[in-house]
Amino acid sequence: MSKVKKVLWWIFIAFLIYAVFTQPDRAAEVVRTIWDILVQAVASLGRFFNTLLSR
Structure with a gap:
């Protein structure tokens, strides 16, 4: 499986x-x-957590 992943990675590059x-x-x-x-x-x-922590 790792050989296939490596080949696909090189094709992508x-x-x-x-x-x-x-x-x-x-x-x-x-x-x-x-x-x-x-x-x-x-x-x-950031806005989500700011709103969440402001309440």
Whole structure:
């Protein structure tokens, strides 16, 4: 099972490198979008716990 996981991991890395070299603007936009989603999720969790602890 670990060999399959390792092969899939290398295929994923190769695809990322291919995507960055063939369409760098699109790859940057995808990374920026994922970053914005993560930042928004952390901010929402912070607001949730702040509200929860304020009551």
